[in-house]
Amino acid sequence: xxxxxxxxxxxxxxxxxxxxxxxxxxxxxxxxxxxxxxxxxxxxxxxxxxxxxxxxxxxxxxxxxxxxxxxxxxxxxxxxxxxxxxxxxxxxxxxxxxxxxxxxxxxxxxxxxxxxxxxxxxxxxxxxxxxxxxxxxxxxxxxxxxxxxxxxxxxxxxxxxxxxxxxxxxxxxxxxxxxxxxxxxxxxxxxxxxxxxxxxxxxxxxxxxxxxxxxxxxxxxxxxxxxxxxxxxxxxxxxxxxxxxxxxxxxxxxxxxxxxxxxxxxxxxxxxxxxxxxxxxxxxxxxxxxxxxxxxxxxxxxxx
Amino acid sequence: xxxxxxxxxxxxxxxxxxxxxxxxxxxxxxxxxxxxxxxxxxxxxxxxxxxxxxxxxxxxxxxxxxxxxxxxxxxxxxxxxxxxxxxxxxxxxxxxxxxxxxxxxxxxxxxxxxxxxxxxxxxxxxxxxxxxxxxxxxxxxxxxxxxxxxxxxxxxxxxxxxxxxxxxxxxxxxxxxxxxxxxxxxxxxxxxxxxxxxxxxxxxxxxxxxxxxxxxxxxxxxxxxxxxxxxxxxxxxxxxxxxxxxxxxxxxxxxxxxxxxxxxxxxxxxxxxxxxxxxxxxxxxxxxxxxxxxxxxxxxxxxxxxxxxxxxxxxxxxxxxxxxxxxxxxxxxxxxxxxxxxxxxxxxxxxxxxxxxxxxxxxxxxxxxxxxxxxx
Numbered sequence: 001x002x003x004x005x006x007x008x009x010x011x012x013x014x015x016x017x018x019x020x021x022x023x024x025x026x027x028x029x030x031x032x033x034x035x036x037x038x039x040x041x042x043x044x045x046x047x048x049x050x051x052x053x054x055x056x057x058x059x060x061x062x063x064x065x066x067x068x069x070x071x072x073x074x075x076x077x078x079x080x081x082x083x084x085x086x087x088x089x090x091x092x093x094x095x096x097x098x099x100x101x102x103x104x105x106x107x108x109x110x111x112x113x114x115x116x117x118x119x120x121x122x123x124x125x126x127x128x129x130x131x132x133x134x135x136x137x138x139x140x141x142x143x144x145x146x147x148x149x150x151x152x153x154x155x156x157x158x159x160x161x162x163x164x165x166x167x168x169x170x171x172x173x174x175x176x177x178x179x180x181x182x183x184x185x186x187x188x189x190x191x192x193x194x195x196x197x198x199x200x201x202x203x204x205x206x207x208x209x210x211x212x213x214x215x216x217x218x219x220x221x222x223x224x225x226x227x228x229x230x231x232x233x234x235x236x237x238x239x240x241x242x243x244x245x246x247x248x249x250x251x252x253x254x255x256x257x258x259x260x261x262x263x264x265x266x267x268x269x270x271x272x273x274x275x276x277x278x279x280x281x282x283x284x285x286x287x288x289x290x291x292x293x294x295x296x297x298x299x300x301x302x303x304x
Numbered sequence: 305x306x307x308x309x310x311x312x313x314x315x316x317x318x319x320x321x322x323x324x325x326x327x328x329x330x331x332x333x334x335x336x337x338x339x340x341x342x343x344x345x346x347x348x349x350x351x352x353x354x355x356x357x358x359x360x361x362x363x364x365x366x367x368x369x370x371x372x373x374x375x376x377x378x379x380x381x382x383x384x385x386x387x388x389x390x391x392x393x394x395x396x397x398x399x400x401x402x403x404x405x406x407x408x409x410x411x412x413x414x415x416x417x418x419x420x421x422x423x424x425x426x427x428x429x430x431x432x433x434x435x436x437x438x439x440x441x442x443x444x445x446x447x448x449x450x451x452x453x454x455x456x457x458x459x460x461x462x463x464x465x466x467x468x469x470x471x472x473x474x475x476x477x478x479x480x481x482x483x484x485x486x487x488x489x490x491x492x493x494x495x496x497x498x499x500x501x502x503x504x505x506x507x508x509x510x511x512x513x514x515x516x517x518x519x520x521x522x523x524x525x526x527x528x529x530x531x532x533x534x535x536x537x538x539x540x541x542x543x544x545x546x547x548x549x550x551x552x553x554x555x556x557x558x559x560x561x562x563x564x565x566x567x568x569x570x571x572x573x574x575x576x577x578x579x580x581x582x583x584x585x586x587x588x589x590x591x592x593x594x595x596x597x598x599x600x601x602x603x604x605x606x607x608x609x610x611x612x613x614x615x616x617x618x619x620x621x622x623x624x625x626x627x628x629x630x631x632x633x634x635x636x637x638x639x640x641x642x643x644x645x646x647x648x649x650x651x652x653x654x655x656x657x658x659x660x661x662x663x664x665x666x667x668x669x670x671x672x673x674x675x676x677x678x679x680x
Contacts (some may be wrong), residue, residue: 010524017523018516115355118545118564135527138550213519213542214549218353218383220515257517257524260507263676269510272517 003262006135007255013139014254015247016146017212021046021221022246023149024204025228027156027239028197032078033232034160035193036173036299040096041081042201043225044103045074049205051107051114054216058119063210066119067145070206071199077103078198082191092301100225114216122211143211145203152200153239160239169193173297201225227275234279236295252278343377344404344588346370347397349390350382351410352513356539358558359512359575363409363433365559366577376585379403386412394421398428405588407581409433410512411481414448422446429594431584434483436666437597447596449580450483451606452660454490455631456573457534458638459609459624460555461494463570464532465502466620467553468495474525475506476518476535476543480679482668484536487573489672490638491534491555496674498623505530506677512538522546532570544569553615560610571624572610579605601660603634635659645670646677 025042032039049070057066081099085092125147128140160166172179172189179186208224209216231249235241256271354364360382371378379401384393390413397403398421406428408418414435422430422443430446437448464473473495477484492504505528507521518535522543525533534555535543541564547554548565556562556572580598587594600606609628612621630636640657644650651670658664671677 006527010527013523013527014520018520112355115353116357138523138527208516213515213546215515215541215545217356217513217515217539217541219513219539222514222516224516253516254520254524257507257509257521258527260521260677261505261524261528266678268508272510 006262007258009135009139010258010261011251011254013135014258015251016139016142017250018253019246019250020143020146020149020207020211021204021224022228022231022249023146023153023243024207025201025225026231026235026242026246027149027153028074028200028204029229029232030197030235030237030239030242031156031169031200032194032197033237033300034173034297035169035190036176036297037082037085037190037194038092038096038229038300039078039081039099039194039197040093040226040229041077041099041103042096042198042229043221043223044100044107045077045198045201046103046205046208046225046228047221048077048103048107049074049202050209050220051111051205051216052202053206054119054209055111055114057121057210058114058117061120063120063122066210067122067203067206070202072202074202074205075195075199078201079191079195081198082194085194086187086191104221108218111216111218115218118215119210121214122207124211143207145207145211149204150243153243156239170297173299176299201228204228230279233296234283237297238295248278248282249275342402343375344585345377345379345402346585347394347401347403347406348378348380349384349393349397349406349408349410349413350380351386351412352383352538354380354382356513357541357544357561357564358537358539360409360538362559362575363407363577366581369578370581370585373585375589384410386410386417388417391417391421394418394430398425403428405429405431405584405594407431407433411435411483418446419443429588431594431598436663439596444596447594447598449584449598450666451575451577451580451604452599452601453573453575453607454483454486454638454665455601455636455660456607456609457487457555457557458490458494458497459628459631460534460557460571460573461491461496462498462624462627463612463616463620464491464534464553464555465495465498466617466623467570467615468502468530468532470529470531471499471502472528472530473502473504474522474528474530474533475504475677476521476525476533476537477506477508478512478537479510480508482666485668485671485679486665487536487557488675488677489668489670492672492674493638500674502674504675504677506671506675508677509537515539515542518542519546523550526550526552534573556610562610562613566613568615569610569613570616570620571612574608574610576605576608599661601634601636602628602631631660635661639665639668644673646673646675648673 052073053066053070056069057063124141128137231245235245252275255274348367350360352360384390411434414432432448434450435448475488495502509517519542532553533547540557544561544564548568553568554565562569584594637657637659641652642654643652
């Protein structure tokens with residue numbers, strides 16, 4: 001039983017620690033895709049955000065300035081994607097890949113001098129103060145960015161459901177004809193949705209370099225941005241579902257190391273694949289009966 | 305194959321440039337290479353970034369020192385994956401840069417990529433870090449070099465034994481290859497030479513560099529109650545920083561990481577590659593054959609220990625110093641019978657001893673008694 005509680009605690013801790021970048025990138029991507037555009041560049045934005053946040057925190061001594069700078073970097077790179085995709089006959093998938101490579105390239109180039117130094121990191125909020133167990137206290141040491149991400153997801157869901165702005169974004173994303181008939185500014189809406197979505201992804205990068213694992217180097221993201229883009233499909237374009245999907249992904253990712261510490265040592269490569277297996281299973285279950293891609297915005301280039 | 309076409313265009317472009325240069329030289333214009341004697345061009349290939357606080361930095365620091373050597377020119381490429389990419393990098397260093405001595409430094413480059421490229425270019429010398437070169441199996445223009453860093457991990461283990469209170473120490477490992485296993489076993493044997501009650505928990509991350517997974521592994525180990533950690537991953541930065549943040553002790557690996565953990569750093573196992581590279585390059589400049597199989601330990605200056613950190617007691621320092629003095633005589637033996645693996649099988653019978661130089665250790669495939677973990 002003790003072993004089981006250890007694994008469960010590790011998975012809880014892992015989901016709180018690892019999920020935040022997934023959460024930010026996926027709600028950012030959710031916003032962009034709701035407006036009818038895909039941004040695969042968010043992997044590049046994540047890496048650039050991580051590097052900019054670390055560099056800014058090191059230079060100014062303020063990690064929150066780093067978070068702001070990461071959001072700004074994301075806003076600019078996402079704005080570039082949004083602006084180029086507004087031109088006629090530009091494929092947003094291809095452009096997204098270009099943005100991804102540009103973002104990682106820029107981050108590696110300008111990030112070289114910041115691999116060695118140690119920057120001030122974001123403080124955690126100790127929700128585990130009531131416990132005498134060091135494991136519990138550490139597991140419940142929560143980054144403020146995680147709470148910010150949850151708040152952003154809830155706010156975004158409310159915005160889509162209950163506000164005029166949200167309705168306009170959904171119309172632009174679902175039916176270009178209806179948007180034209182209503183006189184909505186399609187290009188501007190998509191541009192803003194892309195830029196703001198990438199700003200969120202940039203903040204997700206700040207979490208990587210300023211909280212967990214809390215240092216800048218070139219292998220930092222290792223594909224998390226791309227996984228988060230896939231999580232949006234998994235979450236059926238619903239920001240609240242993005243929270244669950246990210247937590248599940250984080251928990252599944254913590255399974256491999258924690259099983260090894262309690263002595264289950266066979267097949268750790270299999271356990272490392274757990275997040276992907278979980279994704280597959282959930283996708284298969286939710287897609288049965290011809291209801292595949294329910295909730296997908298009608299104007300997405302992959303759906304048209 | 306697209307790779308080959310790419311290479312073919314690269315090479316034809318090079319020929320064009322070479323032709324142009326020859327033309328200029330013929331016209332009596334000063335050409336850089338035409339006037340001076342051709343320098344020895346040495347290529348270094350790294351699997352990760354050069355400033356990773358770890359494996360690649362240890363090599364790159366030595367390469368940087370070599371740049372000052374007259375008559376030697378260094379070309380480098382970092383972040384080269386252990387795939388066909390490294391074959392392409394080697395070919396371009398040979399054909400475009402004119403390199404005649406190559407150091408592909410990552411374990412996975414050896415077989416098949418380096419061996420294949422070496423067969424294609426018999427006049428180019430290849431020396432690989434860490435591979436097990438065998439005379440009857442591998443081409444004579446290839447070779448391998450490595451240091452007995454397991455000895456330093458044994459000393460790390462002694463230091464860890466003096467610092468631990470929970471009698472549980474941890475190891476974050478990348479892949480279960482012999483060199484990593486030797487390190488895990490040496491660390492454990494070192495600690496258990498001080499106190500046989502100590503156990504080592506090991507977590508394999510499966511990748512040479514995966515920061516989030518390394519942080520998860522360190523946190524999992526610390527949650528289990530381990531209070532000293534060391535590692536064998538390409539960049540120990542994340543492991544050291546996590547240990548320091550959680551207030552436990554750490555032993556370094558590859559390079560000196562004391563700056564990352566000023567409170568908890570006990571000591572560390574470091575490479576000293578300049579000894580090897582200096583020797584190889586002197587041989588090449590003097591026209592002597594470069595050895596095919598080079599190994600060395602503390603005594604030969606291939607590896608060294610980090611200065612002690614504040615967490616190591618005087619008794620611990622004395623203990624490490626005295627064992628290190630024994631090792632400096634060369635041929636120190638850590639693996640000696642009777643030795644059991646962690647499944648209870650006898651792996652080294654009584655009366656048999658494998659000193660640091662023993663070739664058997666380079667194909668080691670077990671974890672010793674006292675290690676919690678498994679290879680597969």
